[in-house]
Amino acid sequence: MGYSLASQWLVREAITITQRLTRQQSRELTREQLLRSAAELFAEQGVNGTSVEQIVERAGYTRGAFYGNFKGKHELVLALLEQRTQRELEEVRAMSRQSGSFDEMIEHLRSWHGERDRNLAGWLALRTELWLYGLRDRPELLPVLADRERRTRAAMAQGLEQGFADRGVTTPAPVELLALIVHALDDGLSIQRVLSPADSSTDTVVDVVELLMTAWTALAHSTAPADGQPGQPAVAPTATPVAIPADGTTGPSTAPPASPGRTRTFENLEKKP
Numbered sequence: 001m002g003y004s005l006a007s008q009w010l011v012r013e014a015i016t017i018t019q020r021l022t023r024q025q026s027r028e029l030t031r032e033q034l035l036r037s038a039a040e041l042f043a044e045q046g047v048n049g050t051s052v053e054q055i056v057e058r059a060g061y062t063r064g065a066f067y068g069n070f071k072g073k074h075e076l077v078l079a080l081l082e083q084r085t086q087r088e089l090e091e092v093r094a095m096s097r098q099s100g101s102f103d104e105m106i107e108h109l110r111s112w113h114g115e116r117d118r119n120l121a122g123w124l125a126l127r128t129e130l131w132l133y134g135l136r137d138r139p140e141l142l143p144v145l146a147d148r149e150r151r152t153r154a155a156m157a158q159g160l161e162q163g164f165a166d167r168g169v170t171t172p173a174p175v176e177l178l179a180l181i182v183h184a185l186d187d188g189l190s191i192q193r194v195l196s197p198a199d200s201s202t203d204t205v206v207d208v209v210e211l212l213m214t215a216w217t218a219l220a221h222s223t224a225p226a227d228g229q230p231g232q233p234a235v236a237p238t239a240t241p242v243a244i245p246a247d248g249t250t251g252p253s254t255a256p257p258a259s260p261g262r263t264r265t266f267e268n269l270e271k272k273p
Contacts, residue, residue: 031069033059035080038073043126047077047133078144081130085148092155102163102213109206117202121194153179163213169220178216182209 037058041050052073056066070076095112099105116123134141157179164171171178186205193200 027069030059030061030065031079034061034066034069035076035083038076039080039084039126040122042080042129043122046129047073048137074138077130077133077138077141081144081148085151089151089155092159096159096162099162102159102166105159105162106206106210109209110203113205114202117193120190124190124194149183153183156182160213164217164220167213167217167220169217169224172216172219172223178212182212185209185212 034055038050038055041054041058050073052063052066055073055076056063059065070079091112095105095108099108131145134145153176157175160175160178160182161171164175185208189200189205189208193204
């Protein structure tokens with residue numbers, strides 16, 4: 001597969017710069033360009049549909065340069081996964097460092113999602129192809145993929161903890177579970193964004209996170225300790241029973257009928273104390 005004149009110019013320029021670099025710098029640059037080319041090709045035609053020859057052609061190198069950095073395509077996949085994971089985690093940590101509050105971090109997230117949206121289809125395609133490669137061909141890769149997901153959720157959990165602390169409440173459920181919910185929604189909404197772009201926006205994921213935080217904060221308030229007794233959730237008032245006359249008909253009652261499918265927790269949530 002050919003590539004654009006702009007890509008060819010970038011390759012030639014990189015080769016010129018390489019001539020002025022030290023041996024270690026040159027090796028790192030070569031490795032970076034091979035990983036970038038592989039990521040593009042994996043997204044376009046899958047891991048199994050991409051050969052080493054295509055990767056080195058796209059990057060502007062030889063097979064010798066490839067095998068000087070990787071033992072084979074599988075080792076390149078592992079390196080690509082680690083690179084992508086570290087890069088995304090560093091972006092999240094940078095947003096956290098730059099944010100004095102959870103609300104500020106939300107605004108940074110809006111900008112981050114806006115940037116990602118420019119190549120969301122390619123980002124999602126690459127991620128999916130790496131999953132499929134592990135599921136279909138390399139089961140030993142699945143623990144690596146799982147570790148990547150865990151590290152991403154851990155970073156999300158830190159952000160959620162900051163949000164609850166800013167609101168002066170404790171998490172209404174284990175923060176790891178809440179991070180899992182946010183992560184799963186991010187994945188699902190990203191798929192919907194690619195398939196039906198007219199039905200969502202670049203802000204949709206962040207809007208959903210804000211909505212969840214509002215609901216979870218209200219839930220945390222509703223289950224806060226009552227009367228200064230730690231560990232005792234707030235209890236909703238008991239409804240007055242409805243009297244049933246001997247003829248079997250239901251007489252008037254001053255209490256509203258109970259909703260059988262509603263728990264006390266959600267009754268408290270609606271009251272917004």
